[in-house]
Amino acid sequence: MSERSEQLREKAKRAGRPRLSVVWMIYAREMMDQLRDRRTLFTIAVLPILLYPLVGMLLMQIAQFTQQHPTSICIVGTDHLIGDVPPLVKTETFVDGLTDNDERLELLCYTWNGVGRHDGVLNQAKNVKETTNNWVRDGIFDAVLVIPPKFADPQARSSDQEASMQLLYNVASDQSMVARDRLTGILSKWQSGWVRQRLETTGIDISLLAPFKLADIDIAPERTREAAFWSKLLPFIMLVWAMTGAFYPAIDLVAGEKERGTLETLLCSPALRSEIVWGKLGAVTTFSMMTAILNAGSMLVTSSFVFKQMGVGGGQVGSPPMVPMLWLLVALVPLSALFSALALAVAAMARSSKEGQYYLMPLMMVTLPLVLLPMLPGTTLTAGTSLIPVTGMFLMVRSLVEGQYAHALMYLPIVAAVTAGCLWLAVTWARRQFEDEAVLFGGGDQWELSQWVRHLWRDRQRAATPTQAFSCGAIILVALFFGKLVVTEMPTTFAGIAKLVMMPQIGMILAPTLMMATVLTTSLKHSLRIRLSNPLTLPIAVVFGICLHPTYVMLAGLVSYAYPISEQATAAMKPFTDQISSAPLMSVIFLMAVVPAICEELAFRGFIFGGLVRNRGKLRAIFVTAIMFGISHGVLQQSICATFMGLLLGYLALKTGSVLPGILIHMTNNTLSVSLERIAQSTHPAAQALVSSTGGGPEYNLVWVIASVAIASMCLFYFIRLPSVDEDAKADLVGNEEEFADPTAALSPA
Amino acid sequence: MIHVQHLTKTYDDLSRGKFVAVDRISFSVQPGEIFGLLGPNGAGKTTVLRILSTVLSSTSGIATVAGFDVSADPAEVRKRIGFVSNNTAIYDRMTAWEMVEYFGRLHGMPKKELTDRVETLFEQLRMNEFRDTPGAKMSTGMKQKVSIARAMVHDPPVLIFDEATLGLDVLVARNLLSVIRDLRESGKCLIFSTHIMSEVERLCDRIAIMHRGKILDSGTLSELRSRHSENDFEELFFGLLSNHESAENNELAHDVGAGI
Ligand SMILES: Nc1ncnc2c1ncn2[C@@H]1O[C@H](COP(=O)(O)OP(=O)(O)O)[C@@H](O)[C@H]1O
């Protein structure tokens, strides 16, 4: 039996290896097929080549239109500029030296009485006010400067409200705002000239007015300044197009072929599923890259031309530096491949092109934030951001384009690892989709609510299905999100805090889990993975929990160093931490350790894990539960720590086949976290040997840290050595990879 | 050439739960023989033939094609079969020639041999008038010919036809049947599924009548006739079907009665 399975494994391995020649044949055919499609050609090649120049031309037209429209200003009451007032206007222009360099300025001057109707001096003020208001509102002038009669009186001028000049403008009009800015500039120049003149007449040295001079100089080399603009915009454009460029071919090559029936023709040919996936993935990636390059290139060329013509940005934008942009191409390859693999996997679920388009929208919504994030001001390449998929790559390319090679190189390993990991996951997903006959030949019948409900009830199984597990996780996360919105302020009593903790734990994590486990599965105990196959795991879990805590504290320290916690957040949490540190220890442990450990573990390492681990989803179960567990913590720093913790807990859940060790570790860990300070303050010799109180809070002693790491490693080793006892993972296996990897696993009694 | 034993396939279906589409069927087909799988729509014919062509995997039971197990050696099986079904369409944006040649290349045929083979096939099936017509512009009959050429390009010992005459006019259908007869003469092993009785009567050496996932009876035409003492094949077919249905319904009623 085992000899036969050994042979089978060898054979399957040999047979399952994709042959490059076949992959190439499929790739070439898919490429040719797409290139023969007029629609594809239009969207990837013709559209960008035409679109950008057209938009550019339009922009130039509009720009010309706005440029030809000069700023128009009116001054009313020029006859009041008398006496010691220095000259402001000549006929129809401002006096030399006051105006800015911009020629496009129209000035019209009226005397006080030159405006509107003349029915008596008394009413003239009102008359002027009305008329000038109308002028500005109707856009006859962009701005109007009114000089009232009292201005002529040197005494009143500086003190009387009624003597003040009035600048009328309209904030709703951009033109008017420009006019206002220009006019204010002119007036302030005029004013300082006046001050200068006065001081001179009184014999004061005017150099006193300016004790120093300031010259601001941008030291960034020419290239960086231009690159800064383009290095932000261009990757964004490229990524968005890489995404859209992947979507449409992916839909056509999978969902479209399913619809047209050609996929089955290919499936019954000697080509392996893996070869089909690689061939199609290659074609989609090529199209994604071509779309991105053509669009970005066309935009680059057009806009540099347009900007030069328009002289926008005072040469700051300028034409983009071409050579550094080549870095973009390097980054484009993996990102296009990533988007393509995702699009293929998603498109495989659809039965027709139309359905595929519905599916890709959510995918776009999920990926878009990763592309938008680097566009936010102040986002730079750091240890934190380099860990984020797509974003990290984007930021690294930006550094490269800006010529900060050393900086970029420093983060290259992280970014490369993250990108490679994501790519691997996406490709694996796509491959699995193509091996899943439910995905490829899914029933064509209509979905009906009542039928579905009946199906859920009738086909209940002992544990959750993967879909149910995903739904449970989604329900919990959404409930937590809305629960958070409800909490508006931190309670100040312990009872209030207890409510604050219990409500999400019991109402939003435990309740949905228990409800789904009761209704959707036949065995509550089994679906929550409450079982004990090896009693020794429990005490070892407690020891592990204790010895893991110093490492956990270190991890938390590292995380808050990489992503510092804002002072506001600390301040907001203050009432909470204060209450916790003053409440009775037992209640705190119950609230912060026992309740969360039970609720969260039953949900994440119980129901959800049990569902995800099925159908050879071991890795999926570990990673997805860890990420969900992380997100459920809400605060970024906690989320990161929790995700790491979740990975470990997930691994143990897999090895022990039970939720119980996880609960114990989780409980121990939280207990230590909330009571560490008290342990540090205690006079018990054991406590003092392990923990000491420092200014920055309690700290583990170095000796114990080292010892604990050693013991924790031993515990971990114990768990690694445990034979896999996961029934759920095995339940529905027929000759899968894991069985090949460990032929005896399937033979040992479950 | 083809051996099927206790083959079972269940689908996870939303409305019917675990649905048994093929229920422990067994049959075998020899070279130089046309085996007819006759059954109404939904009998499970397509499911059986998809399992034989390794596109679907079976739930239990054994199926071997040309000595290779369909679940253990799917790649070897696919090298030795040609599968034509109304679900295996041809590419819209490829010409007849390109299409047939592409699948020949996927089979790893050397270039020279492949060109000769495609020439012969095009001659044999009289496809030369539309060798450069793209799939989108072909008539149903032309498409069917391309599909057959595609399935035959590597000269497989086993050919599987799943309702291949569906949607063809009488002329084209007749032509197809004569092609299949020629294939039998050259010693191929053929499976032919249909819901049209006359085709089976005229073409097949042995027949299995399938209904609701089960094979109700199988044998040569004369065997069936004498066993059920019914000369009219149509009567025979409907008799078997209705007997089976009433038996199944009785069983169901019995189950329900026992439950209460
Ligand atoms: N992918 C699928 N999912 C669920 N049920 C299916 C699927 N494919 C076929 N069936 C069901 O299996 C039964 C047999 O189908 P099929 O083999 O296509 O029959 P036939 O080819 O004889 O008409 C039908 O009742 C059909 O509804």
Ligand SMILES: [Mg+2]
């Ligand atoms: Mg059918």
